[in-house]
Amino acid sequence: MLGQPFQRRLQDAAHSGRVFHRLALLVAAYCFATNAYAADYRSVREPVPVRKAPQEQAPIAFYYGPGTPVELIQERNGWAQVRDKDGGGLFWVPANALTTQRTVITRHAETEVRSAPDKSAALLSVLPANAVLRLNTAQRTPPGWVAVETAQGTGYVAKRDVWGW
Template sequence: MKRLAAAALALALIAPLAHALEFRSVKETGVALYESPSITAKKLFVVSRYYPVEVLGTQKEWARVRDATGGIAWIPAAALSTQRWLLVTAERASVHASASDTAPANFIVPKDGVVELVELPRAGWVKVRHRDGSEGYAKISDLWGL
């Protein structure tokens, strides 16, 4: 009986780790997010191109998403891209030549700006690209969408 309880507890602790977060980005400017999965539903707000969202689930042609503020809404699934963009949540994000605070800053991105994910994060840093093509490394603590 103790083994069964221990196995159940282990499964309960591991199961959430098995479900990977799915982040996507909005494909075009001016896409509405809705209260429910219908174009006749109340529009909650409009988002810009590249805006990242976390996909919580899907229902036919709709995706239920969460934004960086924790707000939950519905968006037409066709409006989402697999291209990954990250939102700057800090006052500003310095993007460095290498993954180090002492490396020169290539550019700065202000709060609510976006950068494209180039490589998966390692050791607290992530390689990103600006829309102008400039690349570098930003601290993951300054970004949302990973």
Template sequence: MSIRLGVAALSLALLSPAHALDYRSTARPALLYDAPSTAASRVAVASAGLPLEIVVDTEGWAKVRDPGGQLAWIEKAALGGARTVMVKAELSDVRREPRADAEVVFRAVRGVLLRVTGEMRADGWLPVRHADGLTGWLPAFEAWGQ
């Protein structure tokens, strides 16, 4: 009987929807390590505002994936509350309204960081603000970190 319950529970877990990816951005330039300790080897420096995917969340540390796909550890204190995304398309049009035919407010090239100013819409548009203050809507598929 307990084996059947275990199999049933496992089946339900496998059929449940996947959890949404968790992204956080660095609050300031931060060191990335190869293990969750300041005594570990330093592998990179993350610039301020860099969006990182949280892969493992432990007390005081997070294992993260950077936009290039590299895995490393970061002190959670280095992560901020502001959400950012990195443009991954060669050139992205940020539009005045969340429509493909809306006026282009500005264009952002690959690697530009944009602050997320609200929730992504069901139709895939993300409200963003450039460091210069310009705001608009970006197709979410053209950004990494949402």
């Protein structure tokens, strides 16, 4: 028979192992969930018909213009299943019609582009809804802001005002 103190230490070690194991599972689940929901954005290279199924004979729902940002859901047999800012469903476009060059699209009737990532920074321009801007991924920004390229150079837009980042 094992002595009482030794048995207690074994129980404590087993309990610690279970706690560690559960903690490791929680961390792994969090990492998996975070990666599983990380959006993969692309932009449309050229005007392209948007179809309801991944085939040339499928009905055309509408057209995307050049630069339109889309969320890539999956690729299959040369087709890309995408979602746009309106979120009205999933559609298909030829995969080669998409580029990894990132763009964003304005959500509101008036979107302010600032000279710095601060709401009190100089106003560079005010854009209408559905204006497409090239995302400047090289420029580091504080939380809540994205850097975009405009005719005046780099500007900053509040993330809540654009879709596709």
